[in-house]
Amino acid sequence: MAKREIKDYPLISFDSDGIEGFIDFDGIFARRLPLHIEIGSGKGTFLVNQASVQTEINFFGIEWANKYYKHAVDRIGRWQLTNVRITRADAAELIAANIAEDSVDCFHIYFPDPWPKSRHHKRRMVCEKNSEQMLRCLKSGGIINIATDHDEYYQWMREVFAGFIAAGRVVEIDFIKPIGAEAEEMAGTNFERKYLKEGRITNTIAVKKV
Template structure:
């Protein structure tokens, strides 16, 4: 399991972005919130290297990024109750029905996120894909019905301009084409039932 206090050289709330792409949210949020630690998880080498380069150029000391598959990383490396928030922005929608099982937000991965979250910790999700949003909504609602999560307000990014939620490359691309953006959020209860 990862020792985040050692990795960052301090104890601070840990924000994890799943599929951080070119790092637009990760870097601008890390710069806006120096009191928090940020971890990007990104499996595409090109985006990973782009983000590594920008972390250096921006001189950020509170961000790390790992190039790996998040579905393996969470169970193998992230300790219980170590994460303050998961950020999932425009996850790959896998639109074909036979590929839906590849979507990250599913009951099994949501269980992992809940395990990793501190009490009161947040799951914050945005997508442009209505079909995937239905799956996200029903997955979160099932966990809420089971008392494992509670409804929460979506938290907009520090760098979001009016009309934006997270100010990522994909969000800006979709907003330009007039696509609607769907958001969902939930928190781990402070005191489980």
């Protein structure tokens, strides 16, 4: 079978290289709507499924791997979705430097890389430092919605959020199943589908900023 041509869609791909200051989301979407950010979008399955139904939300994906990023841009572009942008960046750096406080309604994090070796734990996306930054960016009532197949990382996440819960800064809420998730799935992303075939269990955690 012929390999599909991967196209760029300049309206979808947001170049954040060397960006200074806060991203002007109202400007790049050309309309003010609630803002949801997905960290680690992979091939863009969540963004396509969710944004094609929730047209009154602006979705912004952050994906580090160039190959996945290009694939996601191509898919979102083919779907002609006007409420999605995606950028190729390290989400931890971009969020800390370029996302304004009290500006985000929801962070979606589905199957973040677990970095299982202790010496790599500092690379984990869900850690105290990055969660502190996400909380800074969230509006009051804003949500962090996470799914993972990795048991030890899941326990680590629970410990990270236990501190914020104890401090009264967030409350735990029920995980919000994305629209594309089938009955036996929690998130319905490519990685969940792959992991389910391998018999792995998905755990979830969701918190709301007080």
